[in-house]
Amino acid sequence: MSEFKVAVIPGDGIGPEITDGAVAVMKAAAAKFKLPLTYDSAPAAAAAVDQGLPPLPDHTLKLCQQSHAILCGPFGDPRWDNAPPAERPERAKLILRKTFDLFANLRPVKPVPALLDASPLRRELIEGVDFLIIRELVGGLYFAEPRGYGEDAKGRFGINTLRYHAWEVERIGKIAFEMARLRRRKVMSADKANALESMQLWRETMQKLHDQHFADIELKHIFVDNCAMQIVANPRQFDVIVAENMFGDILSDLGAELTGSLGMLPSASLGTGVPLFEPVHGSAPDIAGKGKANPLAMILTAGMMFTYGARRPDIGKAVDDAVEAALKKGYRTADIARKLPGEKLVSTKEMAEAVLASL
Numbered sequence: 091m092s093e094f095k096v097a098v099i100p101g102d103g104i105g106p107e108i109t110d111g112a113v114a115v116m117k118a119a120a121a122k123f124k125l126p127l128t129y130d131s132a133p134a135a136a137a138a139v140d141q142g143l144p145p146l147p148d149h150t151l152k153l154c155q156q157s158h159a160i161l162c163g164p165f166g167d168p169r170w171d172n173a174p175p176a177e178r179p180e181r182a183k184l185i186l187r188k189t190f191d192l193f194a195n196l197r198p199v200k201p202v203p204a205l206l207d208a209s210p211l212r213r214e215l216i217e218g219v220d221f222l223i224i225r226e227l228v229g230g231l232y233f234a235e236p237r238g239y240g241e242d243a244k245g246r247f248g249i250n251t252l253r254y255h256a257w258e259v260e261r262i263g264k265i266a267f268e269m270a271r272l273r274r275r276k277v278m279s280a281d282k283a284n285a286l287e288s289m290q291l292w293r294e295t296m297q298k299l300h301d302q303h304f305a306d307i308e309l310k311h312i313f314v315d316n317c318a319m320q321i322v323a324n325p326r327q328f329d330v331i332v333a334e335n336m337f338g339d340i341l342s343d344l345g346a347e348l349t350g351s352l353g354m355l356p357s358a359s360l361g362t363g364v365p366l367f368e369p370v371h372g373s374a375p376d377i378a379g380k381g382k383a384n385p386l387a388m389i390l391t392a393g394m395m396f397t398y399g400a401r402r403p404d405i406g407k408a409v410d411d412a413v414e415a416a417l418k419k420g421y422r423t424a425d426i427a428r429k430l431p432g433e434k435l436v437s438t439k440e441m442a443e444a445v446l447a448s449l
């Protein structure tokens with residue numbers, strides 16, 4: 091690849107401040123490894139609406155289409171809290187996922203050793219945890235039709251549909267098994283086959299795919315409610331978890347919190363089009379603009395972009411290592427500070443600078 095082109099969408103709330111840090115780290119990492127990298131920024135979501143533009147402006151979409159990867163901040167703004175889903179600015183993210191057919195969302199849960207004491211779980215439970223949630227991202231309850239509002243004899247209603255075709259389950263299952271092959275060869279498929287036909291089909295399809303092509307991988311099926319319980323009770327047992335869109339959304343917030351803060355987890359969305367990289371957390375409007383936000387999830391997201399977008403895991407690892415080094419030196423944003431000796435409470439910008447210095 092002669093030149094790696096990145097479309098940067100800072101997003102809403104804390105998005106711009108954490109993106110500043112992530113972009114600085116991205117540039118420094120590319121320079122260090124002599125990867126020619128260019129980038130351009132464009133608005134989306136509430137940031138676009140505030141400029142009189144639609145949530146996903148044409149020029150932003152065009153920039154994404156002409157790039158090799160999208161580095162995307164969090165979307166969402168409380169001013170639209172009561173608006174229907176179709177009018178909310180964060181819809182732009184769902185449109186991006188759908189437009190580029192980004193069906194596989196990779197959300198790693200791997201606590202940084204320096205932060206073990208920031209986890210709400212006891213050290214003996216959290217130590218050594220390392221799993222990967224693979225969330226189906228363009229189907230299921232978020233996208234299947236019919237959806238919307240209606241009215242019948244019993245009054246107004248809202249409707250969404252949980253439908254999966256076997257091919258959709260097969261393609262996300264394939265990613266899960268392939269990722270497991272690079273790890274500890276265990277896949278846990280979280281479903282709700284005891285209550286839902288769509289999930290019965292999910293289970294059968296996963297099993298068939300396994301038996302035909304991935305018999306070397308251990309496959310277990312687990313009901314998603316039990317999975318949530320197990321993530322808290324015994325998180326070390328997991329290697330790869332694969333789940334339906336909304337189940338994966340919920341499990342990944344749970345997983346993220348195990349690491350001590352939602353502000354620590356990156357994600358990669360892969361599929362047939364331009365891959366998108368975004369932190370798992372939201373736009374945290376309550377602390378926006380105050381320099382308090384933790385930029386590490388966004389910085390680690392840039393790391394995932396190198397690994398999966400530029401196929402340069404060496405650069406991705408350098409970013410991860412720099413984050414870990416900054417934490418080892420004691421730097422903490424408020425969300426991960428525990429008032430322990432040796433900790434230095436820092437702002438968003440200072441944290442990003444500490445990572446840069448370690449790089």
Ligand code: IPM
Nearest residue numbers: 165166180181183184339370
């Ligand atoms: C996420 C977010 C989004 C989702 C929202 C902002 C639409 O929660 O990326 O996990 O539900 O997918």
Ligand code: MN
Nearest residue numbers: 339340343370
């Ligand atoms: Mn979510």
